[in-house]
Amino acid sequence: MPSYFNPIFLQINSNDFIGLIYIFLLLLLLVFTFIIGVAIYKRRVEFKKKLWQEDITGIISQAIFYEADENEPLTITFDNKKLLHNPRFRQYLIDEVIHAMKNFSGTTTGNLKKLYGILDLDKDSFKKLHRKKWHIKAKGIQELAMMVQVKYVKEIFRLTNNANELVRNEAQCALVNFYGFKGFRFLNVTAYPISQWQQIQLLNNLQDVTYCKLDGIKKWMESPNESIIIFSLKLATFYNCFDVYDQVIHCLQNPSLQIKLNALEYLKKMPREDTADQITAHYSFGNKIIKLAILSILKEIGTERQIPFLLKQLHNIDDNIKVAAAKTLACIHPLGASFFQTHLFADEYPWNAIFLQIENERAA
Amino acid sequence: MTILVAEDEMIMLKTIELRLKKDGHHVIICQDGREAIKKIEEVSPDLIITDIMMPFASGLEIIEAVKRKAGKRIPVIVLSAMGQENVVLEAFQLGADDYITKPFSPNELSMRVKRYIPETLTF
Numbered sequence: 001m002p003s004y005f006n007p008i009f010l011q012i013n014s015n016d017f018i019g020l021i022y023i024f025l026l027l028l029l030l031v032f033t034f035i036i037g038v039a040i041y042k043r044r045v046e047f048k049k050k051l052w053q054e055d056i057t058g059i060i061s062q063a064i065f066y067e068a069d070e071n072e073p074l075t076i077t078f079d080n081k082k083l084l085h086n087p088r089f090r091q092y093l094i095d096e097v098i099h100a101m102k103n104f105s106g107t108t109t110g111n112l113k114k115l116y117g118i119l120d121l122d123k124d125s126f127k128k129l130h131r132k133k134w135h136i137k138a139k140g141i142q143e144l145a146m147m148v149q150v151k152y153v154k155e156i157f158r159l160t161n162n163a164n165e166l167v168r169n170e171a172q173c174a175l176v177n178f179y180g181f182k183g184f185r186f187l188n189v190t191a192y193p194i195s196q197w198q199q200i201q202l203l204n205n206l207q208d209v210t211y212c213k214l215d216g217i218k219k220w221m222e223s224p225n226e227s228i229i230i231f232s233l234k235l236a237t238f239y240n241c242f243d244v245y246d247q248v249i250h251c252l253q254n255p256s257l258q259i260k261l262n263a264l265e266y267l268k269k270m271p272r273e274d275t276a277d278q279i280t281a282h283y284s285f286g287n288k289i290i291k292l293a294i295l296s297i298l299k300e301i302g303t304e305r306q307i308p309f310l311l312k313q314l315h316n317i318d319d320n321i322k323v324a325a326a327k328t329l330a331c332i333h334p335l336g337a338s339f340f341q342t343h344l345f346a347d348e349y350p351w352n353a354i355f356l357q358i359e360n361e362r363a364a
Numbered sequence: 365m366t367i368l369v370a371e372d373e374m375i376m377l378k379t380i381e382l383r384l385k386k387d388g389h390h391v392i393i394c395q396d397g398r399e400a401i402k403k404i405e406e407v408s409p410d411l412i413i414t415d416i417m418m419p420f421a422s423g424l425e426i427i428e429a430v431k432r433k434a435g436k437r438i439p440v441i442v443l444s445a446m447g448q449e450n451v452v453l454e455a456f457q458l459g460a461d462d463y464i465t466k467p468f469s470p471n472e473l474s475m476r477v478k479r480y481i482p483e484t485l486t487f
Contacts, residue, residue: 106469
């Protein structure tokens with residue numbers, strides 16, 4: 001039979017086949033050994049943690065129940081002092097101290113910070129900042145931030161511009177944790193974009209912080225970093241920064257869609273007498289999204305001065321614009337929605353459909 | 365007063381235990397919900413302090429077990445994490461008497477427990 005008719009497996013002789021089986025079994029054995037090895041290692045770690053749990057609970061309890069006394073500073077009595085030199089024990093202790101910080105408040109947290117310092121656990125965390133692996137750096141920053149170790153702020157500040165995004169995020173959050181609004185100083189130097197999620201995180205970290213003036217906000221609104229301008233606009237909107245109004249108007253000229261939208265959000269929240277006129281002046285320079293946003297905002301801040309402009313938009317080629325303009329007119333026209341009945345094209349399509357839709361929406 | 369504390373985090377559990385013992389209370393600790401429900405049947409404490417999220421049985425199940433138990437009414441204080449408002453409301457609906465949100469001060473817990481000391485008891 002010609003060779004090209006033979007199935008490929010018949011071309012492998014029996015020795016090769018046995019060899020393949022051996023290789024397969026060897027690989028299987030290696031994988032199995034690896035799995036067992038990891039399982040044994042994890043069990044050992046858990047076992048050690050259980051053994052250490054009592055010691056760690058004892059150490060932390062001493063700190064928690066310490067009552068501040070100038071004559072008797074916090075001292076920790078611990079029988080098994082050798083353990084304090086074991087890096088794994090120390091890391092476990094750091095994790096538990098931080099956990100306790102999250103669960104307790106009041107003088108307890110002050111005592112836990114003292115404990116952290118007395119046992120030089122801050123030095124362990126600080127060493128992590130110089131490690132190459134990003135996740136270790138990030139953990140170190142997190143630990144120092146949770147324990148409010150402000151003395152390391154210089155090194156943490158440098159990391160706000162680290163190439164790794166997660167390291168940057170942790171460092172930026174740490175600064176805000178330390179200094180509140182003043183912690184935003186890193187916005188002066190950040191070269192990398194700040195993601196939407198990170199912006200939310202930073203705003204979230206300010207929830208319990210008393211507002212204080214954002215000194216650099218005008219400068220941030222002129223940053224070459226688009227995400228910094230967007231974040232500054234969010235800060236200005238959220239914290240009612242009236243003194244950056246002119247900078248925000250200037251942002252309407254920025255080519256970025258997100259910057260314009262955030263600027264409009266600010267202007268919607270903090271309008272002046274002439275805001276409606278100012279945003280209308282920018283209308284023709286915007287794309288459809290901006291135009292719709294402006295028309296929507298005019299519902300709240302528009303005045304009768306905008307009526308001629310809105311009437312013109314009723315004849316825009318885009319039906320969505322027509323609808324948006326009609327909705328705004330219904331809000332700001334002295335006659336309200338009943339003005340539609342007097343419109344020249346009230347009986348013609350698409351205006352009759354648009355006006356009917358709006359009247360139904362308002363009735364509902 | 366005999367107080368049962370149900371909390372799966374060891375440090376938290378020990379801290380509460382030590383704080384309440386300092387105040388002169390007899391404290392029974394449980395590291396999971398199932399153990400706590402068993403102890404409630406056996407011992408009948410004067411007050412229960414329970415976390416909500418625990419292995420085997422949650423704090424809400426403990427409150428239900430307390431309600432089912434015939435005889436004396438046992439007040440329950442719930443420990444909740446921030447953001448668990450809806451769970452706390454559910455706990456109140458089931459019969460919880462008070463709650464403390466983490467993070468909390470052990471001294472604050474001590475003061476809250478004092479409200480439940482019967483007037484007849486002296487230390």
